Amino acid sequence: xxxxxxxxxxxxxxxxxxxxxxxxxxxxxxxxxxxxxxxxxxxxxxxxxxxxxxxxxxxxxxxxxxxxxxxxxxxxxxxxxxxxxxxxxxxxxxxxxxxxxxxxxxxxxxxxxxxxxxxxxxxxxxxxxxxxxxxxxxxxxxxxxxxxxxxxxxxxxxxxxxxxxxxxxxxxxxxxxxxxxxxxxxxxxxxxxxxxxxxxxxxxxxxxxxxxxxxxxxxxxxxxxxxxxxxxxxxxxxxxxxxxxxxxxxxxxxxxxxxxxxxxxxxxxxxxxxxxxxxxxxxxxxxxxxxxxxxxxxxxxxxxxxxxxxx
Amino acid sequence: xxxxxxxxxxxxxxxxxxxxxxxxxxxxxxxxxxxxxxxxxxxxxxxxxxxxxxxxxxxxxxxxxxxxxxxxxxxxxxxxxxxxxxxxxxxxxxxxxxxxxxxxxxxxxxxxxxxxxxxxxxxxxxxxxxxxxxxxxxxxxxxxxxxxxxxxxx
Numbered sequence: 468x469x470x471x472x473x474x475x476x477x478x479x480x481x482x483x484x485x486x487x488x489x490x491x492x493x494x495x496x497x498x499x500x501x502x503x504x505x506x507x508x509x510x511x512x513x514x515x516x517x518x519x520x521x522x523x524x525x526x527x528x529x530x531x532x533x534x535x536x537x538x539x540x541x542x543x544x545x546x547x548x549x550x551x552x553x554x555x556x557x558x559x560x561x562x563x564x565x566x567x568x569x570x571x572x573x574x575x576x577x578x579x580x581x582x583x584x585x586x587x588x589x590x591x592x593x594x595x596x597x598x599x600x601x602x603x604x605x606x607x608x609x610x611x612x613x614x615x616x617x618x619x620x621x622x623x624x625x626x627x628x629x630x631x632x633x634x635x636x637x638x639x640x641x642x643x644x645x646x647x648x649x650x651x652x653x654x655x656x657x658x659x660x661x662x663x664x665x666x667x668x669x670x671x672x673x674x675x676x677x678x679x680x681x682x683x684x685x686x687x688x689x690x691x692x693x694x695x696x697x698x699x700x701x702x703x704x705x706x707x708x709x710x711x712x713x714x715x716x717x718x719x720x721x722x723x724x725x726x727x728x729x730x731x732x733x734x735x736x737x738x739x740x741x742x743x744x745x746x747x748x749x750x751x752x753x754x755x756x757x758x759x760x761x762x763x764x765x766x767x768x769x770x771x772x773x774x775x776x777x778x
Numbered sequence: 779x780x781x782x783x784x785x786x787x788x789x790x791x792x793x794x795x796x797x798x799x800x801x802x803x804x805x806x807x808x809x810x811x812x813x814x815x816x817x818x819x820x821x822x823x824x825x826x827x828x829x830x831x832x833x834x835x836x837x838x839x840x841x842x843x844x845x846x847x848x849x850x851x852x853x854x855x856x857x858x859x860x861x862x863x864x865x866x867x868x869x870x871x872x873x874x875x876x877x878x879x880x881x882x883x884x885x886x887x888x889x890x891x892x893x894x895x896x897x898x899x900x901x902x903x904x905x906x907x908x909x910x911x912x913x914x915x916x917x918x919x920x921x922x923x924x925x926x927x928x929x930x931x932x
Contacts, residue, residue, distance in 0.1 A: 475787070477787040477788075477790050477791050478787055478788060478791045479791075480791055480794070480795055480865065481865065481866065482798060483798065483885070483887070483888050483889055484837040484838075484839070485836055485837050485838050485839025485840070485889075486817075486819065486833060486836035486837045486839075486889065486890070487817065487885075487888040487889030487890035487891075488833075488837060488888075488890075489885060489888070494790070494791045494794055496790065651794060651797065653797075654790065654793055654794055654797070656790065656794050658794070667784070667787055668783065668784070668787055
């Protein structure tokens with residue numbers, strides 16, 4: 468199981484906790500990653516799994532990575548690469564050139580640290596940069612937003628690391644131990660309680676800090692399967708209704724009235740919107756079918772879980 | 779970043795938000811007399827737990843019947859405000875409790891609101907009925923709207 472995943476920050480929203488209270492949450496979209504290379508103790512001095520992600524234009528991929536991609540037999544032009552330290556035994560479950568989808572491991576995550584580059588604020592004063600209090604605006608005060616004292620007089624010099632005005636933001640920031648609210652397998656988004664550094668569309672690194680216990684996992688998986696069944700039923704019902712609508716449309720076409728034509732256009736609009744949803748549903752059903760064919764995916768997952776715990 | 783990509787990210791967040799909505803919520807309007815069924819959490823008899831602990835347990839969605847008891851309380855009053863849309867839609871209900879005005883606001887899609895009964899609808903001409911705050915007794919009764927009550931669903 469992977470413990471680090473790169474993702475795109477999509478934006479913030481609010482979610483309800485178990486009691487129905489609203490909480491701030493950040494929505495992120497994890498990348499699909501490909502196994503690029505395995506580093507071994509023999510050859511590289513340490514063992515790690517090298518992964519590539521973020522599909523791009525072929526001309527944007529630099530030569531070192533494109534060479535490795537060719538060697539691993541990966542067709543898609545991936546722009547970035549990173550590595551995860553793990554032992555050679557743990558790397559056994561991965562093969563070079565494999566696609567690892569987020570849904571294979573993100574459902575097991577309970578909490579995470581998030582690292583990203585914060586928004587740049589430019590040159591800022593001490594009140595914004597270090598939360599200094601400042602002094603009154605009136606009544607004879609002249610300091611206002613200035614840092615006032617530069618330190619004690621005894622050392623007779625400016626101590627290193629004293630807090631002064633300067634460049635703020637645009638640095639690597641880690642927010643620790645955020646709770647994962649949900650991983651939505653259907654839309655491939657991960658939702659975390661709280662906020663995450665960086666702008667919308669920025670690259671963030673989510674690193675797992677704790678796993679879900681068996682009970683919650685069991686519950687989540689059951690809930691997922693139940694909702695899935697309901698959604699599939701709804702999708703099939705939609706298909707039927709859309710078929711009916713289409714037959715009505717074809718009948719209307721025979722009688723060319725202006726009024727009926729407007730009706731037709733409305734109906735066709737209605738049909739086109741759910742069609743997009745249908746496609747996504749179909750994809751998921753295919754995935755599910757594949758999983759059920761391979762035989763009880765969840766048990767297999769829990770097995771890998773056990774391995775990690777033992778370690 | 780291009781405008782299209784920004785819209786794409788925004789759209790993905792909105793699509794996710796839709797999964798958090800309730801399937802059906804009544805079309806609550808200003809002037810409606812409603813009975814709101816509210817889920818509240820209390821310390822179970824015999825258990826030693828403060829409200830802070832109870833809310834923490836409830837927030838995690840755990841079932842601990844020896845510590846936390848969930849029950850439904852009914853709040854009946856007039857809707858004086860409906861604002862927002864989607865996940866952030868809220869409504870405010872006002873009632874007079876032994877001569878003192880009480881107002882409560884809920885997110886309509888929150889789990890705290892288990893059910894909303896619309897008792898009757900009133901004929902009102904504005905969307906925010908703040909003028910009711912200045913009225914006492916008979917003045918708070920609004921003129922009833924006949925027909926087409928509570929049948930429309932959003």
